[in-house]
Amino acid sequence: MSAIGYAIGTRSSPNTANDFYFWVPPEEESLQVGSIVKVESPGNSAIGVVEEMKSYADVDDFLTHALPRANDPLLVPANKEQSIVVCRARVLKQHRERPIGEGVVRYPTRGELEEVFSVEGCRIPFGVFVNSDGTMLPVRVHEEYVLGYEGAHVNISGMSGLATKTSTFLFLLASIFAHARSRVACVIFNNKSDDLLHIDRASKELTREDLLIYETCGVSPGGFKTRFFAPSNFYGRPQSLRQEAEVFRWGWEEIVNYLPSLLKAATQDQKEKLDNAFYELRRMASLRALASIAEVLEFMRRELLLEQKAPSELIHGTYKATWGKLYNQLRALETKYDGLITGYAEEVVDLPFDSIADREVWVIDIQQLGFYPRKLVFERVIDEFLSRLERRSLKVEKLIIFMDELNKYAPSNASAEVASLKEKLIDIAARGRSIGISLFAAEQFRSKIDQNILGNISTDIYGKTKDAELAEPLYKNLPEQVKGRIRRFSRGEKLLDHELFEAPVFIRVPRPPCMLGSELSRLRAMQKSVA
Ligand SMILES: Nc1ncnc2c1ncn2[C@@H]1O[C@H](COP(=O)(O)OP(=O)(O)O)[C@@H](O)[C@H]1O
Ligand SMILES: [Mg+2]
Incomplete structure (x- = not known):
C-alpha cells in the first residue's frame, strides 16, 4: 500500500x-x-x-x-x-x-477496514462504505438495537425528493428481511399519492452500481410480499388508488376508545362537559350491550333527549343540551369520516391484525383520508399491534412501523390537534424496544420532531439537508466539514449514526428494491411517449 x-x-x-x-x-x-x-x-x-x-x-x-x-x-x-x-x-x-x-x-487494507466496521453482533447491512481508494464494504448494524430488545427506532431525515428517504427505508427493510434472525413484519402508512402502493413489484431502474451495493449487502432486490388495505368508501369500495386493496370499516366497538380525541368543543370547559357526558354514555351503552353507533343513537333519542325536558334540565347527571351536542357529533361521524366509520355492526370489517406474517408488509393507504380520520387509523392500528405484541399473540416477534412525515404527528411544539397520537408515539419510542415495536420514521426536518422521540432513536440516517436545518443545535456535534458534505450529498449518499458505532459513517444506499409511485409515473410517461 x-x-x-x-x-x-x-x-x-x-x-x-x-x-x-x-x-x-x-x-x-x-x-x-x-x-x-x-x-x-x-x-x-x-x-x-x-x-x-x-x-x-x-x-x-x-x-x-x-x-x-x-x-x-x-x-x-x-x-x-x-x-x-x-x-x-x-x-x-x-x-x-x-x-x-x-x-x-x-x-x-480491506481486512483492517472490516475490523473497524465489524462491531460485535452487527449483522444487518444498512448500506456500503466506499473508501476513497475504491474499497467497498457493507456497514452493518445490530438487529437487537434496531428492532429491540436492546434498542430500537430508525430515523431518516433530509430534503424532499433529494434525500431519498422513502427509498432508503425500503432498502433497509429489504436488508432486514434478508438478514434478521427474528420473525419480523412491517406496517407502512401510505400518505402520499401512490408513493407506496406498488412495492409488491420489482424496480426496473436499478443501475449496475445499485446492483453491486445489493450484492455487497447480500440482499436480492425485488417486490415485497405485501397486503394493501384501504378504508372503505360509502359503497364498500376501497378509498385508494390501488383498487384491489382490501377494505376496512369501523363501528362503535372499534372506535369507542378514541372518541374523546375526536369530539370537538369551542372551549376547554365545554370539551370537559362533552367528555364527561361521553364517558357516562359509554358506561350506559356497555351495560345495555349496545354494539353499534345506530343502536347508541337510538338509545340516546329514547332515553336522553326526552322531548318533555328543557335543554337546561339534567338527565342521567348531564344537561340535555350537552347530550344534544354529543348526539349531533356522533351522528355526524359517518359522513365526516367518508365511509371509514359505519353506524351498523353488520357493515364492520376490521383489519385482520392477528394474521400478519413473517416478512410480510402491510400498506395501509390513508392518503385519501382527512387529518382526523388519519389520526384515528394511526392510533388504532398502533394500539392493536402493541397489545398483541405485548401478549405475544402474533406470528411475529418484531414489528416495524413506518411513519412518513413524522413531524406532522409528533412535532416538537405543543399541538392540541395531535396530542393523543403524539403521546402514543412517544410511548412507543420509550417502551417499543422492550415490546418489539420499532418506529421507522422519515421527515424533512429532524429539528421539528419531539425531543422525547429523538432521544430514544438508536439509528439516525441523514440525507441531503439544507444549511438552515444543519444550523440547528441538534447537529452541533457534527464537524463543520461533515455538515458541508451532507449539504452537497448526491441522492445515494447518507450519513449513518448507529448506537454501537464510534462515529457516524458516510454510506451509500442503492435505489429501492421495489417500485415507488414515482417510478411507475416515469414508466407510464415513457410508454406514452413511445406509443
Ligand atoms: N440512489 C439514488 N440515485 C438516484 N435516484 C434515486 C436514488 N434513490 C432514489 N432515487 C429516486 O429519487 C426520487 C426521490 O426518492 P424518494 O425516496 O421518494 O425521496 P423522499 O422520500 O426523500 O422524498 C425517486 O424518484 C427515486 O426513484
Ligand atoms: Mg418520501
Whole structure:
C-alpha cells in the first residue's frame, strides 16, 4: 500500500488520543472528507476518519502572493510558494489509548477496514462504505438495537425528493428481511399519492452500481410480499388508488376508545362537559350491550333527549343540551369520516391484525383520508399491534412501523390537534424496544420532531439537508466539514449514526428494491411517449 500522507502533531495542531493530523503530498488526489486512513507510528497505530481538510500556502497574506506575479493570475514566478493539504482524522480504533507520534499514513487494507466496521453482533447491512481508494464494504448494524430488545427506532431525515428517504427505508427493510434472525413484519402508512402502493413489484431502474451495493449487502432486490388495505368508501369500495386493496370499516366497538380525541368543543370547559357526558354514555351503552353507533343513537333519542325536558334540565347527571351536542357529533361521524366509520355492526370489517406474517408488509393507504380520520387509523392500528405484541399473540416477534412525515404527528411544539397520537408515539419510542415495536420514521426536518422521540432513536440516517436545518443545535456535534458534505450529498449518499458505532459513517444506499409511485409515473410517461 502506498503512502498517502504523513502524520505529525505540530505546536498549533497537536495529536491527541482522539484526533491526529497529517499532511498530504500534492500528487495525492483521492482523499476526501469521510475517507478512512491508517497511521503506523512507533509503538502505536490508529485508524481514523477524515473530518477536516485544509489547504494553505506559505504566504502570510494575499498581497504577498500577488506582488511577485505583478497581479497576473497566469504568471508563475520562479520561486513558487509551497502549498499543502492538511487533514484532521478522528480516531476510530487505535492500538493504545494515547496520541500517536508521527508516522506514514496509508489506506487501510480491506481486512483492517472490516475490523473497524465489524462491531460485535452487527449483522444487518444498512448500506456500503466506499473508501476513497475504491474499497467497498457493507456497514452493518445490530438487529437487537434496531428492532429491540436492546434498542430500537430508525430515523431518516433530509430534503424532499433529494434525500431519498422513502427509498432508503425500503432498502433497509429489504436488508432486514434478508438478514434478521427474528420473525419480523412491517406496517407502512401510505400518505402520499401512490408513493407506496406498488412495492409488491420489482424496480426496473436499478443501475449496475445499485446492483453491486445489493450484492455487497447480500440482499436480492425485488417486490415485497405485501397486503394493501384501504378504508372503505360509502359503497364498500376501497378509498385508494390501488383498487384491489382490501377494505376496512369501523363501528362503535372499534372506535369507542378514541372518541374523546375526536369530539370537538369551542372551549376547554365545554370539551370537559362533552367528555364527561361521553364517558357516562359509554358506561350506559356497555351495560345495555349496545354494539353499534345506530343502536347508541337510538338509545340516546329514547332515553336522553326526552322531548318533555328543557335543554337546561339534567338527565342521567348531564344537561340535555350537552347530550344534544354529543348526539349531533356522533351522528355526524359517518359522513365526516367518508365511509371509514359505519353506524351498523353488520357493515364492520376490521383489519385482520392477528394474521400478519413473517416478512410480510402491510400498506395501509390513508392518503385519501382527512387529518382526523388519519389520526384515528394511526392510533388504532398502533394500539392493536402493541397489545398483541405485548401478549405475544402474533406470528411475529418484531414489528416495524413506518411513519412518513413524522413531524406532522409528533412535532416538537405543543399541538392540541395531535396530542393523543403524539403521546402514543412517544410511548412507543420509550417502551417499543422492550415490546418489539420499532418506529421507522422519515421527515424533512429532524429539528421539528419531539425531543422525547429523538432521544430514544438508536439509528439516525441523514440525507441531503439544507444549511438552515444543519444550523440547528441538534447537529452541533457534527464537524463543520461533515455538515458541508451532507449539504452537497448526491441522492445515494447518507450519513449513518448507529448506537454501537464510534462515529457516524458516510454510506451509500442503492435505489429501492421495489417500485415507488414515482417510478411507475416515469414508466407510464415513457410508454406514452413511445406509443
Ligand atoms: N440512489 C439514488 N440515485 C438516484 N435516484 C434515486 C436514488 N434513490 C432514489 N432515487 C429516486 O429519487 C426520487 C426521490 O426518492 P424518494 O425516496 O421518494 O425521496 P423522499 O422520500 O426523500 O422524498 C425517486 O424518484 C427515486 O426513484
Ligand atoms: Mg418520501
